[in-house]
Amino acid sequence: MTFMQIYWHALLIILIMMTLLWVVSLKIRNVSIVDLFWGLGFVVSGVFYFLKAEGLEARKILILVLVTIWGLRLSGYLTWRNKGKGEDFRYRKFRKDYGENRYWWISYFQVFLLQGVLMWLISAPLLGAQVGGQEKNLGWLDVVGLSFWLIGFMFEAGGDYQLARFKSDPGNQGKVLDTGFWRYTRHPNYFGDASVWWGYAFFSMAAGSYLPVLGSLLMTALIIKVSGVAMLEKTLKIKKPQYADYEKRTSSFFPWFPKKSRHS
Numbered sequence: 001m002t003f004m005q006i007y008w009h010a011l012l013i014i015l016i017m018m019t020l021l022w023v024v025s026l027k028i029r030n031v032s033i034v035d036l037f038w039g040l041g042f043v044v045s046g047v048f049y050f051l052k053a054e055g056l057e058a059r060k061i062l063i064l065v066l067v068t069i070w071g072l073r074l075s076g077y078l079t080w081r082n083k084g085k086g087e088d089f090r091y092r093k094f095r096k097d098y099g100e101n102r103y104w105w106i107s108y109f110q111v112f113l114l115q116g117v118l119m120w121l122i123s124a125p126l127l128g129a130q131v132g133g134q135e136k137n138l139g140w141l142d143v144v145g146l147s148f149w150l151i152g153f154m155f156e157a158g159g160d161y162q163l164a165r166f167k168s169d170p171g172n173q174g175k176v177l178d179t180g181f182w183r184y185t186r187h188p189n190y191f192g193d194a195s196v197w198w199g200y201a202f203f204s205m206a207a208g209s210y211l212p213v214l215g216s217l218l219m220t221a222l223i224i225k226v227s228g229v230a231m232l233e234k235t236l237k238i239k240k241p242q243y244a245d246y247e248k249r250t251s252s253f254f255p256w257f258p259k260k261s262r263h264s
Contacts, residue, residue: 003131003209006052010045010127011120017041018116022108031091031107032082034115039074041116042067045123053130058138060130063203066149067126070196077160122219125197128204128212135208145202152195155181155255159188176242184255186246190228191253194220229253 018034018041025031046067050060082088087095094110095103162180166172181188194216201216223229229252236243249259 001052001054003127006049006131007120007124007127009052010048010123011117013048014041014045014116014120015113017044018112018119019108022112025107025112026104030087031095031111032086032088034111035088036075036079036082038115038119039071039078041071041119042123042126043071043075045119046071046126049123049127049130053127055136057136059136059142059203059207062138062142062146063126063129063200066146067200070149070153073157077157081164118218118222122197122215124212124215125200125204128209129200129207131207131209135206139206141202141206145199145206147199148195148202149199152192152197152199154192155185155188156192156196159192163189174240174242176240176246178246178250178258181255183250183258185251185253187229187232187253188255190223191255193228194223194253224253 017037021034021037025033046064050064053060091107091111094107098106159181162182163177166177185191197216197219201213204210204212233247233252237247251258
């Protein structure tokens with residue numbers, strides 16, 4: 001099968017999954033489950049690409065292993081973090097704004113289908129790395145891709161772990177985490193996520209498939225400008241008075257050494 005044949009089939013599978021997830025959300029009245037499925041959805045996509053792409057090269061196996069580790073960790077972490085907290089405030093606001101009588105079907109298009117299409121577009125490098133076909137042997141671009149993935153996974157998983165430990169201490173309520181990975185970037189988990197996806201982009205280029213790199217570019221744009229850094233910064237500036245000083249001395253996205261505080 002060609003790239004586009006597999007890719008279109010993947011869209012159908014993703015939309016079916018998201019539709020079933022929407023039905024579940026109606027039963028439990030919680031749209032937030034779509035966020036818990038985000039990482040797992042890419043695992044399903046990666047497995048589908050692996051099964052449909054011809055051959056059994058090292059790069060195919062490596063991509064499948066990496067996306068499975070990344071996706072399962074992310075979905076598992078979000079499930080643990082949101083356990084018992086109910087629906088996310090964003091979806092509660094939408095539910096209130098649209099009204100209960102309309103939001104049940106609006107959520108299908110606004111949340112589930114939208115995220116399904118984004119998942120499909122972003123997953124392109126996972127397929128490109130497996131069906132590029134021009135270069136089956138691992139090379140220097142694969143080394144670069146693996147390096148990006150390892151650095152990204154370290155920042156993403158490590159940042160989440162450090163933040164979870166910080167929040168578990170009641171004495172830190174209202175305070176700003178500025179140690180560990182959070183000393184060098186205000187969003188180590190988002191930087192790590194973007195780096196992981198640029199790792200997949202390099203794997204795709206290593207296979208001779210360049211256009212799917214747009215998926216990694218889209219993921220990065222969403223993280224920085226839409227649903228990640230930009231949205232969270234607005235909330236933190238309001239909730240945490242100390243955040244203004246932290247913002248002045250700490251890099252927003254790319255890790256870098258912090259500036260010296262004027263009070264030090």
